[in-house]
Amino acid sequence: MSDILQKSFETEHLSHEEAMAVLNLPDEELPVLLDIAYAIRKKHKGNTVGIQILTNARSGNCSQNCAYCAQSRDSEADIDKYRLVEYDKLLHDGLLARDKNLSRHCIGLSGIRFSDREINEFAGYVESLKKEAGTHICCSIGFLTETQAQRLKDAGVNRINHNLNTSRRFYSQICSTHTYDQRIANIKMLQHTGFEICCGGIVGLGESRADVADMLIDIREINPQSVPVNFLIPLKGTALAGADVSHLSPEYCLKILCLARLMMPKSDIRCAAGREIYLKGREQQMFCAVDSIFASGYLTAGGQSIEDTVKLVTDAGFQYRIEPA
Numbered sequence: 001m002s003d004i005l006q007k008s009f010e011t012e013h014l015s016h017e018e019a020m021a022v023l024n025l026p027d028e029e030l031p032v033l034l035d036i037a038y039a040i041r042k043k044h045k046g047n048t049v050g051i052q053i054l055t056n057a058r059s060g061n062c063s064q065n066c067a068y069c070a071q072s073r074d075s076e077a078d079i080d081k082y083r084l085v086e087y088d089k090l091l092h093d094g095l096l097a098r099d100k101n102l103s104r105h106c107i108g109l110s111g112i113r114f115s116d117r118e119i120n121e122f123a124g125y126v127e128s129l130k131k132e133a134g135t136h137i138c139c140s141i142g143f144l145t146e147t148q149a150q151r152l153k154d155a156g157v158n159r160i161n162h163n164l165n166t167s168r169r170f171y172s173q174i175c176s177t178h179t180y181d182q183r184i185a186n187i188k189m190l191q192h193t194g195f196e197i198c199c200g201g202i203v204g205l206g207e208s209r210a211d212v213a214d215m216l217i218d219i220r221e222i223n224p225q226s227v228p229v230n231f232l233i234p235l236k237g238t239a240l241a242g243a244d245v246s247h248l249s250p251e252y253c254l255k256i257l258c259l260a261r262l263m264m265p266k267s268d269i270r271c272a273a274g275r276e277i278y279l280k281g282r283e284q285q286m287f288c289a290v291d292s293i294f295a296s297g298y299l300t301a302g303g304q305s306i307e308d309t310v311k312l313v314t315d316a317g318f319q320y321r322i323e324p325a
C-alpha cells in the first residue's frame, strides 16, 4: 500500500489492481489513506472547499430510463415537472450564488435531446444571467449538437456536467435508452468546443468495487476539471427505490473519495448527493480528499442549507473558496 500511496503522490497513474487495493483497504488502515489524500489535496488545492448551488431548470418528462433518476420516463416519483423554469428563479439562484460568494451556479436540465429553439431560448437566459449575476455557470444538459454546444459557449456557459455514472461494463444495467459510448462521445465533443468538463458518477447502483475502479479510470482518461461523486439516494418511485445501500459505510465512501483524489490529484473532487446521509459526522475526514460540495440540495432531493454548509466547512477547519466568474 505504501508504494501505491507514494505513486499517487508523484501523480503517476494507478492501475486497476492498485485502485482495487485502495478500495479493499482494511478499515483500520483508513487513517493512513486519509493522511496521504490530504497531503495530495493540500499540495494541489490548499485547504479550501468550493461550494455551489444547483437549479433544476427543466424537470421531469425525460425520454430516458436511467434507473436512479426521479425524472426518467419510468419513474413514478412525485416531483415537479416543467419544460423550462421561470427566468426569475434562475436569476434568484444566480444572485444568491453571487451574493454568498459561492464558487459556481450549476443548472440542470432533464432530457437528452433539445431542439435548436429550446437551446436558443435557454442560451438567452444564460446571457441575461451572466449580465445580471455574473457567476461561473455549469450546465447539465444531455447530448448536444456541435452547433448547440457552440451557442451555449457563446452565451457564457463555462462548464458542462456530463457524468459517466458507472463503469462501461455495468452501464446497460442502469440504462438501456442510450449508451456509455454516446456519453463519452458527447464529452469529447464538449471538450473540443472549449468547455471545462465536470464528469463523475454514482456509487450504490448495484455495481461492484471493480466497476467503481473502472469508472474512475475512465473518468481520469477524460481529465475533467471536476469529478462529482454521488452516493445513491434511493428515491421513492424510481427503479432503484429498494436498492440495498447498506454497503455504503462511511469508511467505504471515504475510500472512494480518497481514491478519486489519488487518481485525479488536480481535479476538483466533489462529494455530491448522499453526503448528508452517508458521511454525516465524518466531514473533517471527507475534506481530506474533497475540495467541493453542494449546498441547498440536489435536482430532486433536499440537502443542507448554504449557511449550514459554510459552517460545516469552517467547523472542519477549512476555508470556503470564492472563485471569480
Ligand code: SF4
Pocket (backbone or CB within 6 Å): 062, 063, 064, 065, 066, 069, 070, 071, 072, 073, 109, 110, 111, 112
Ligand atoms: S439522468 Fe438525465 S437522461 Fe437519465 S433519466 Fe434522468 S434526466 Fe433523463
